[in-house]
Amino acid sequence: MKKNILYILTITAVIFAIQACKTYYFRSNYKDANSLIHETKDLQTKPFLKAHLKNGDVCILKDSWKIDTTLNIVCGNGTQYDFNRKQIFQGSINIQIDSVAIFETNVKILNPEAGRITALSLMAGLDVVVGLICLTNPKACFGSCPTFYINENDNFHYADAEGFSNAISPSMEYYDIDALNHHSITNNIFSITMKNEALETHCVKDVKILAYPLDNEERVYQSPTNDFYLCENNYSLSLAKADEGDITTLLKNQDRQERFSLSDANNLSSKEEIYLTFDNVKSTDKLGLILNFRQTMMTTYFIYSAMGYMGDEVGDIFAKMETNKDTKDKLKNGIKKELGNIDIYTWSEQKNNWEFQNGFYETGPIAINRQFIPLQNIKSNSNIKIKLVLNKGLWRMDYASLTNIKKQVTPIEISPTTIFNKGKLDNTALGEINSPDKYLLSMPGSEYKFHFTLPSTNTDYELFLYSKGYYLEWMREHWIKDKDLLKLKQMVDNPKKYLREEAKNYKQYEATIEQEFWNSKIDTKTFSYYEN
Amino acid sequence: MTLKHSHTMKTNIALIGLLIIFFSSCTSPRYLPSSDKIDVNEYGSYIKIIHKTASNIDGELIAIDGELIAIDSNKIVVLTEQTKKCLTIPISEIKHFKLRHAKQKHYGWTIPVFTLATIAHGSFLKFTAPANLIVTISVTASGENAFKYSDKDMSYEKLRMFARFPQGIPSNIDLASIK
Numbered sequence: 001m002k003k004n005i006l007y008i009l010t011i012t013a014v015i016f017a018i019q020a021c022k023t024y025y026f027r028s029n030y031k032d033a034n035s036l037i038h039e040t041k042d043l044q045t046k047p048f049l050k051a052h053l054k055n056g057d058v059c060i061l062k063d064s065w066k067i068d069t070t071l072n073i074v075c076g077n078g079t080q081y082d083f084n085r086k087q088i089f090q091g092s093i094n095i096q097i098d099s100v101a102i103f104e105t106n107v108k109i110l111n112p113e114a115g116r117i118t119a120l121s122l123m124a125g126l127d128v129v130v131g132l133i134c135l136t137n138p139k140a141c142f143g144s145c146p147t148f149y150i151n152e153n154d155n156f157h158y159a160d161a162e163g164f165s166n167a168i169s170p171s172m173e174y175y176d177i178d179a180l181n182h183h184s185i186t187n188n189i190f191s192i193t194m195k196n197e198a199l200e201t202h203c204v205k206d207v208k209i210l211a212y213p214l215d216n217e218e219r220v221y222q223s224p225t226n227d228f229y230l231c232e233n234n235y236s237l238s239l240a241k242a243d244e245g246d247i248t249t250l251l252k253n254q255d256r257q258e259r260f261s262l263s264d265a266n267n268l269s270s271k272e273e274i275y276l277t278f279d280n281v282k283s284t285d286k287l288g289l290i291l292n293f294r295q296t297m298m299t300t301y302f303i304y305s306a307m308g309y310m311g312d313e314v315g316d317i318f319a320k321m322e323t324n325k326d327t328k329d330k331l332k333n334g335i336k337k338e339l340g341n342i343d344i345y346t347w348s349e350q351k352n353n354w355e356f357q358n359g360f361y362e363t364g365p366i367a368i369n370r371q372f373i374p375l376q377n378i379k380s381n382s383n384i385k386i387k388l389v390l391n392k393g394l395w396r397m398d399y400a401s402l403t404n405i406k407k408q409v410t411p412i413e414i415s416p417t418t419i420f421n422k423g424k425l426d427n428t429a430l431g432e433i434n435s436p437d438k439y440l441l442s443m444p445g446s447e448y449k450f451h452f453t454l455p456s457t458n459t460d461y462e463l464f465l466y467s468k469g470y471y472l473e474w475m476r477e478h479w480i481k482d483k484d485l486l487k488l489k490q491m492v493d494n495p496k497k498y499l500r501e502e503a504k505n506y507k508q509y510e511a512t513i514e515q516e517f518w519n520s521k522i523d524t525k526t527f528s529y530y531e532n
Numbered sequence: 533m534t535l536k537h538s539h540t541m542k543t544n545i546a547l548i549g550l551l552i553i554f555f556s557s558c559t560s561p562r563y564l565p566s567s568d569k570i571d572v573n574e575y576g577s578y579i580k581i582i583h584k585t586a587s588n589i590d591g592e593l594i595a596i597d598g599e600l601i602a603i604d605s606n607k608i609v610v611l612t613e614q615t616k617k618c619l620t621i622p623i624s625e626i627k628h629f630k631l632r633h634a635k636q637k638h639y640g641w642t643i644p645v646f647t648l649a650t651i652a653h654g655s656f657l658k659f660t661a662p663a664n665l666i667v668t669i670s671v672t673a674s675g676e677n678a679f680k681y682s683d684k685d686m687s688y689e690k691l692r693m694f695a696r697f698p699q700g701i702p703s704n705i706d707l708a709s710i711k
Contacts, residue, residue, distance in 0.1 A: 048571045056702035060572050083702065084711050085563075085574045101699035106571035112678060113567065113637055116671045120642060123667045130660055131652040 049076070050104040051095050056083030059093055072097045146202045146442060147366055148465055150180065152193035152449060160192070163204070163467030165364035168303060171322045173205065175468035177226050179370040182214055182462045188454045192465065195447050199474040202442035207433055209452045210411035210464040220409060220462035221290060221372030224341075224360055228464075229372060230409045231288060235384075235402040238279040243272055251276070254399045256368070260296055263393025265507050268298070268499040269338050274388040278402050281382050285404060287375045289344060289357075289386060292399035295365045299394070301506060302335055306491060307473060311483020327492075334495040336361075339391045344373055347385035354387050368398055374405055393510065411464060416450040423449075439469065560635040561613065563599055567634045567679065576600040576696035577633040579610060584627040596621060600631070601710060602697040603688060609701060611710060618707040623688060631686065633694055634679040642668040 049061045051074060058081050065076030073094045080089040148161040161178035183190065190209060196202050212220045212228065219231050240248045242259065250259040264270035281287070310317045321327050341359025348355050357376060362369040378384065384402060419429040429448060432440040442448065454461060491498045563575035580597040596619060598612040608621050608629075646664040650657040681694075692698050701707065 050574075052697065052699050054699070054702060056697060056705045058574055060574060079574075081574045083697075083705050084709075085696070101702070104693065104698060112634075113675075116637070116639065116675055119667055119671050120639070120646075123646060123664060127646065127649050127653070127660065127664065131649070 048106055049074070049078075050106070051100045052102045052104060053095070053099050054101045055099070057081060057088070058085070059095055061093065067097075074100070145198070145200075145364060145366065145471065146204060146467065146469075147195050147197055148178070148467070149193045149195065150183075150191075152191075152447070159367045161465045161467070162364045162366040163194075163202075163207075163465075164469055164471070165362075167470035168473060169318050169321055170203070170470050173203075173468065173470040175206070175466060177210065177222060178367060178465045178467075179222050180209075180463040180465050181370070182219060182460055184458075184460050185454050185456075186458055188457045190452045190454055190461075190463065191449055192452075193447060193449045194442065194467075196442040196444050199444050201472040201474070202446075202469065203439040203471065204433065204442055204467065204469040205436075205439050206466065206468040207416060207450055208466040209414045209454075210466055211414055211454055211461045212409055212411040213456065214460040214462055218406070218462075219403065220411065221288065221370070221403070222464060223372055223374065224358065224362075228409050228411055229288060229374065230406045231372070231403040232406055233283065233404045234290075235278050235281045237276060237400055239277040240274060240400065242274045247274070251397060251400045254292060256398055258396040258398045260396040261392050263298065263506060263510055264503060266500065266503055268391075268393070268503045268506055269340075269496065270392045271340070271389055272392045274390070274397075276386040276388065276400055278384040278386070279382065281384050281402060283404050284378050284380050284382070284384070286406075287378050287384070288403050288405050289373050289375055290370070290399070290401045290403055291342065291360055291373070291397065292368050292370050293342065293360060293362075293395055293397045294368045295363060296394055296396055297365050297510075298391075298506070299335075299339070299363055300365055301509060302491070304473075305482075305502075306488060308482030309484045309488035309491065311480045311485075313483070313485070317488075330492045334492050335499070338495040338499060339394055341390075342395055342397075343389040344375075345387040345389065346375055346378060347387070348377070348379075349381065350379065365396075370399075372403070375402075411462070412455065413466070414452045414454065417453045418451040420449040420451075422447050444474075560632070561599070564632065564635045567637070570634045570679075573634075574696075576611075577631050577694035579608075579632075579691075579694075580630045581608065581610065581621060581626050582628040583621070584625045600691070600695045602695045602699075602701045603692050604700055605688075608688075608691075609707065611696075616711065618710050620707070626683075629683050629691070631681040631691065631694055632679055633681070636678050636680075637675045639668065639672040639675045643672060 048063060049065045051059045051061070053059065059078055060081075061074070061076035061078035065074060065078070067074050073096055075092070075094045077091065078093050079087055080093060082088050145162040145165045147159040148163065149158070150160050151158070154160075160180055163178075164174055164176045167173050180192075190211075192207075192209070194204070194207065210228075212230070214220070217232055219234075221229050221231055223229065237248060237252045240246070240251045240259075242261070244261070247259045250257050259274075261272060307314055317327075341361040343359045344357040345354035346357055347353075355377060358373045360369075360371055360373065362371070386400075415434055416430060419426050419433065421429055426448070429440050432438040433450075440448070487498070490501075561578050563573075564578055565573035565575075576599045578597065579600040580595055583594040583596065596610055596612060598610045598614075598619075601609040601611050601618055603609070603623075606623055608623060608626070610619050610621065611617070612619050643665065646668045647661055650660040650664055653660045681691075
């Protein structure tokens with residue numbers, strides 16, 4: 001996409017550069033009347049004629065001029081100037097051809113500015129369109145949550161974790177644990193970079209690494225209840241089917257080729273089912289399901305819509321939320337409960353029905369969550385069938401597989417030893433992160449690199465990121481226009497009805513919101529809050 | 533924000549500012565027509581000639597500019613801007629020339645206006661601001677370079693057509709009397 005934009009811009013610049021060098025051949029000189037007659041006779045529009053007289057005067061005749069070869073004159077309406085170009089006559093002029101030194105014609109250059117004006121008009125049009133998109137859809141122009149990167153140069157498409165996405169006010173602060181995969185640590189330092197790529201204030205109370213050393217082929221997975229399981233073996237998916245058909249290739253590998261569906265146009269809480277089949281599971285003892293998933297933009301839409309509905313009372317409502325637990329719980333849980341988890345069922349041959357196991361849930365559309373659910377009551381059968389029940393248009397899934405649990409484990413908690421603020425050692429930030437009652441404030445454009453010292457070198461570790469805090473969304477002036485307290489009340493008190501009524505609005509949004517969201521992330525390399 | 537980034541950003545802003553000033557400060561001589569009146573202009577075009585050998589006290593080659601009055605196979609007559617008098621320059625002593633036959637349109641104002649307008653684009657501005665900068669700078673540069681010829685794209689023979697007297701200086705006219 002970026003390459004295409006640069007390509008188009010380069011082509012545009014080259015076109016302009018070429019145009020700037022264009023030569024206009026519009027002027028001709030004729031030394032005698034005959035050549036003038038012959039060379040202008042085929043012209044549809046007769047050009048202006050300049051007759052440069054031998055005495056230095058010039059007569060400029062408009063397009064009505066003609067040559068009378070009998071009287072040997074050129075006649076027409078025009079203006080005569082002396083050699084210093086002072087006007088000496090205007091009106092009908094008869095010029096003796098003998099007195100003319102040279103004739104000059106000039107073809108009118110039509111709209112010489114047309115190219116430039118067109119380019120500026122197109123640019124202005126594009127600016128207006130983008131401006132209108134942001135004006136009518138301001139919430140889509142901004143992302144959310146602190147994002148974490150193992151490779152600091154990665155862009156947000158490859159964020160390794162996003163912290164506390166639901167914590168939109170101080171009282172909603174919570175801790176979040178995200179799997180970072182297993183890493184071979186050669187020296188004992190592990191680094192991760194936290195970025196603020198949105199127009200938000202991030203109040204970060206804690207950032208830690210949870211680490212567990214691995215032996216060959218072992219992995220540690222995290223359950224939705226933040227329990228950790230040491231596992232071995234991996235059983236690939238044999239078949240996956242959804243409403244649209246076979247989706248096995250989308251879920252078989254961890255390749256970021258994700259399966260997602262669009263929302264129901266009549267009800268945003270409509271559910272769908274996905275069926276997974278695992279053949280040749282060698283050991284069905286203590287099985288668990290691994291699922292890599294994240295959300296679509298649907299919940300982001302709801303968070304921003306809620307803030308828009310609050311309008312200029314956003315401060316009052318947030319204050320009420322801070323002091324009233326019921327309000328907070330209603331706001332937090334109403335829609336979430338209605339949308340539900342990714343519920344997992346396993347097929348029981350004995351009972352001939354689907355047995356509910358547990359559910360996955362993690363808010364946030366940026367980083368892919370790698371989570372795990374231990375499966376109960378799996379009988380000895382190498383063929384495992386699993387059903388996923390999930391809200392349409394809410395989830396993106398990348399990978400599903402089965403594994404065997406060895407035991408439940410507790411990873412080591414490691415606090416950062418140094419923090420770098422955009423490349424500079426920041427002991428204040430380190431003090432804030434390591435102090436239990438202080439927050440590290442991360443403003444838009446901020447970038448903090450955390451270094452953690454692991455216990456051993458040359459060891460494979462399964463790593464998890466623990467982040468705790470909350471964030472404050474920056475209210476935008478145009479959001480205030482969306483104020484609708486009745487809609488907010490409906491969203492909180494009657495989410496079922498809200499999700500039905502909002503379906504059509506969201507459908508309009510759904511087609512473009514994803515791209516808009518990704519385009520809206522702030523580049524921390526070029527943007528700094530502190531500079532603005 | 534590192535010191536290096538801050539310095540780079542300030543340099544960029546200064547560069548853009550200079551570009552705007554540069555493009556906006558070019559004024560055209562009064563005898564040049566606007567682009568829609570090229571065909572009925574009674575004066576010669578504006579010419580700037582760089583002398584091949586003559587230099588000023590700083591060692592820079594002398595530039596002579598003014599209205600192109602006449603040209604023949606050996607010399608060019610220019611009514612200079614500075615002295616308002618005709619100066620005859622042998623063609624053999626000319627290194628380069630540049631000719632402008634109409635007033636250019638200044639689009640320098642579009643650079644800050646269009647770029648600042650992208651503030652309304654929120655975070656999209658990281659795409660739209662550079663796009664606006666490229667287009668407006670290209671348009672401004674193109675506007676400034678319009679209606680211009682140089683010795684690279686025009687022969688002395690063709691240059692004659694842009695003189696006040698394409699036929700040469702009339703025999704009855706004293707150069708000193710031309711204004």
